[in-house]
Amino acid sequence: MKKRIFAVVLALVLLLVALMLAQALLIPSRYDNREGHLLCGYEQATDAHDVIFVGDCEIYEGIVPAVLYEQYGITSYVRGSSQQTVWQSYYILEDTLKKEPDVKVVVFNVLALKYGETPREEISRMTLEDMPWSLSKLNAIRASMTKDESLASYFMPILRYHDRWSSLTAEDVKRTFAKHEDITHQGYLMQTNIVPVDPTDNRKPDALIDSALPARSMEYLEKMCALCEQYGAELVLVKAPTNSVKYYWYDEWDAQIVSYAKEKNLTYYNFVGMDEGLGLDWSRDTYDAGLHLNVYGAEKWTRYIGDLLVTNHGVQDRRGDAALDALWQERIDRYTQEKQQGEQTK
Amino acid sequence: MNFASIEFLCFLLVLVAAYYLAPKRAQWVVLLAGSVVFYAFAGVTSCLFLLAVIVISYVSVRLIGKRQSACAAWLSEHKELPKEERKAYKNKSKKGNLVIVCVGIGVLIAALVYAKFVSGYFGIRVSGAGISFGAYALEIMGISYYTFIAVGYMLDVYREKAPVQKNFAKHALFVGFFPQLVMGPISKYSDVGEQYFVPHALEGKNLYTGAVRVAWGFFKKLVVADAIAPAVGAIVAQQRSGVYFLLLCLFYSIRIYGDFTGGIDIVLGSAEMLGIRLPENFNRPFSSKSTAEYWRRWHITMGAWFTNYIFYPLSVTKSMQKLSKWSRAHLGTAIGKRLPVYITTIVTWLATGLWHGIAWNFVVWAMLNCLVLLVSQELEPLYTKFRTKFPRLHASAPYQTFMAVRTFCLMALIRVFDCYMNVPLTFQKFFSVFTTPNWGSLFDGSVTSLGVSAASFCVIGVGILFMFGVSRLGKDRPLREKLWERPWLGSFALAALVFLVLVFGTYGLGYDASAFIYGGTFN
Structure with missing residues (x-):
């Protein structure tokens, strides 16, 4: 009997080890996909932040914390990921505020409010898998799961990626055991390319079928309000500047947010069409023909937001603290270096 | 709940744990509760159908059981009566039982046919999106299986080959034991019934x-x-x-x-x-050396069900016996002894085909199987001659392999009617093997x-x-x-x-x- 129990236990242990190894090998490395691991760097950050930016691509490619500190002494972090839905933003913020209860201002980009359900399982999974395990993550998974997904596959990702076995290469083995660095700058993903807006493009945005933003996303915005209130943080709503019919921000949606902000006594800044005030030049400040800002456009928008945060929201200038200055200088240097490298490789 | 899913495995683990942790006397209650939970995933309509089958079969067997007990009691009380009178009483009682069993089975089969017409065909569906098995996708999950389990039990009780289960909950467990609800096997009370209710140690x-x-x-x-x-x-x-x-x-x-x-x-x-x-x-069906052997090894409980409850009863009906006598007298012994067997076999296979689905492809599939079986039966003397003349060759491994491959190919050809769900198209594709084989495309x-x-x-x-x-x-x-x-x-x-x-x-x-x-x- 003893022999049998020992054999069963050993077989179980070997099975678990084999599965863990296989899982490590089969989970696709997202480090060759620049937008694959945008959230995980935050876990390593040990310093406090006065401002947290939450949202999707418009925010993680639009706000540069290094610039905010360099020019305004604002300590900030961007907690954004690809196509991050409102419920994901809510649970990510919940995790963030648990770690940093003294955040002064939370800036949320409202574009994701247009999604009433998770648009793409694969992209959603990148966000969710990047979150550290917590109750918030579990709730985020539950809120984000699409029809044919199984909860078990988040606990055992091999259930999701097992059929990658047929496309494994030697590179996958190398990647599995390689050490990866965070490629973001406090959550900001740098884009140095320039792909100007096509001035001859006369396409019109698609007609809006339902002018109301989905009730589910508004429900999570409401929850986000309550969460910020609970932690004494001011919630500021923004709509990032864009110049494309693809990610069009409709007037009807804008009116709804204006009215909501008024009702909740929140500040809402819509930067769409504020090109002159921001100093944006769409022939130079975008890397994908107006959909998102590149590093030049991001710096301009960041400076504008920095002004607003100092002037209208009383965010403190933290410069002068030697340790903090040194920490941020390292970050600014890394940021500047990558920007220069990007310019050289053009 | 799909068998091949994590949900099912979790369900099974919880059930096994609860089953062995429960007091031994209550183990069957755990099984019943598990079956209810399992079947609840199939939806309200499916649950109602299963409940209806359980109730109808329960009422039928209870009525038959009561009548059988009453008959037995009357017979033991009236031992002094002449044999003919006792026999007449027994026959009258049996006729009454037959009416009950026929009404009960009639209702169940009507429900089965209705379910198949309403919810689509049971079996395999092939579409542009791929292939799907109706057994998993049916709105009324597993109705073919539990209906046959219930019908078989009713007939066994009528024939006094199975005891009457008086406890409704236990009867419900026998008919609706969860593992066999989706794809069988079609179990008999005499094989499994009591197993559900006796204690099982871990x-x-x-x-x-x-x-x-x-x-x-x-x-x-x-x-x-x-x-x-x-x-x-x-x-x-x-x-x-x-x-x-x-x-x-x-x-x-x-x-x-x-x-x-x-x-x-x-x-x-x-x-x-x-x-x-x-x-x-x-039982290793693809190693069968003949079609008859294949059908003794493939979907064994279904084959046994049709044999026990359709083929044999039909063979011994009065009309079949009359037909046998008539055909022997008018058509000669050779044809006369075959005709009733042929008719019974054809009816049995037709029923088998329709059980799989009310569609022409299943009818053709069944008739082709029937044809192959009957032809093999007719050729049996020839095979025997061959076996006697070349015993070594027949027993050799290559020849045995040849027979297994031959049976596999034949069954594979007949089975393909499931795929197209379209009889003319299946034949058209079959003949294209000879007209436009296009071997190079391989x-x-x-x-x-x-x-x-x-x-x-x-x-x-x-x-x-x-x-x-x-x-x-x-x-x-x-x-x-x-x-x-x-x-x-x-x-x-x-x-x-x-x-x-x-x-x-x-x-x-x-x-x-x-x-x-x-x-x-x-x-």
């Missing part, structure tokens, strides 16, 4: 052999059957002809074997973990455009070899029982099986690398 062997069987079922279904399914769906959806028809026969045979026997392994393994032995439904790379990669074909191939090996090794006694006797090998074999299923199984959403790239592809 035995390591049952847990191990049951778990290995469940894992093996998952392997067959997920690593082999579901992996080859896209190729079956693609050949049908793309209307491929010629040599691809032959490939379809082969792939579909692999698909249905892996799926059906794998599913049954999950069913029987689950029951085995609970200490319950359900009847076997397959080697021009178009095989890999069937939705199954070359690597997957390799895994399927290895899986088939694995299945063949396990089948050979388990010829005398199931391999899992041999493994139980060798703790080290047994434990590692189970662990390896689980690993292979998890990595090489076809399940989940599937991985498409490009779908994980966000930049530039967002909407």
